[in-house]
Amino acid sequence: MAIQRKKITVVGAGFTGATTAFMLAQKELGDVVLVDIPQLESPTKGKALDMLEAGPVLGFDSRIAGTSSYEDAAGSDLVIITAGIARKPGMSRDDLVNTNAGIVRSVCENVKNYCPDATVIILSNPVDAMTYVAYQTLGFPKKRVIGQSGVLDTARYCTFIAEELNVSVEDVRGFVLGGHGDDMVPLVRYSSVGGIPIDTLLSADRIEAIVQRTRAGGGEIVSLLGNGSAYYAPAASLVQMTEAILKDKKRILPVIALLEGEYGYDNLFMGVPVILGGGGIEKVFELALTAEEKAALDQSAASVRSVIAVVKG
Ligand SMILES: NC(=O)c1ccc[n+]([C@@H]2O[C@H](COP(=O)([O-])OP(=O)(O)OC[C@H]3O[C@@H](n4cnc5c(N)ncnc54)[C@H](O)[C@@H]3O)[C@@H](O)[C@H]2O)c1
């Protein structure tokens, strides 16, 4: 019996989309369809062909195709949405809300028609609100509509901890919860290095500095780049989520999920730890929080709600 390859569609062939497509192909997670708008069909095809031609050198057999037609995406197992504008220095992610809500809505109409069984991961910012827009438009079960923020925010947090302690990033564990904004909540109490709690290794001041740098991590890259936002670490985060789903790995990762009572929030999309596997979001973990941690999460939830209110109209 022939083994059916997975089909992954990446919508938006800009910095994050193209980087993600290339990483997915290198890991041979499936065949990749890269979709952008009709006006950019030629460069989208060009990027895909260029990536494909790296296969013989890097040793991957994934097919990669560029297109502006959703017919080519039909039947995808997984769809990643990176379509939309990125912020520039001086802007917040929330400044993108109206433009990107329109883009995400129109993309999701097509995904709904052509990929009705897909699990969908949303990257476009402001991502908590865009995940809400996607969920409303797609009408898919909540376990199949997932936003990316926590994997990236946690990766930044772990990078800074590893740098500070001069240890391998592989031995650092942590969680960042809440919305993908400046009041996200890195959970220090659940952070460790080789199993050793970080608050026994670092002073409160150093930990606070790492927490603040994590919260501002996206803005730090925006300032350095000058004309766009991060894409290597965001793409790596999308690939980790994709691998967890397509290989049914049941990873425990922080992702944006629809909360219906968990943590005391109802009808809210926000970052929480989940089991991510073949069924999409298979379980939301409710961590026990101190009063201080809960207050920080409440503040983050309030920020997310105010952005979602804009798209609700
Ligand atoms: N959630 C996160 O952690 C995270 C991380 C990085 C970037 N982002 C967000 O991801 C989005 C993309 O970032 P980028 O750096 O790739 O931007 P980019 O400008 O490089 O690429 C965006 C692409 O989307 C395309 N696009 C626009 N409208 C489209 C439509 N209707 N259909 C298909 N494609 C369409 C554009 O033509 C462009 O190629 C931004 O909103 C950014 O803020 C989020």
Ligand SMILES: O=C(O)C[C@H](O)C(=O)O
């Ligand atoms: O900061 C941004 O605008 C992009 C992304 O959300 C990030 O955190 O890198």
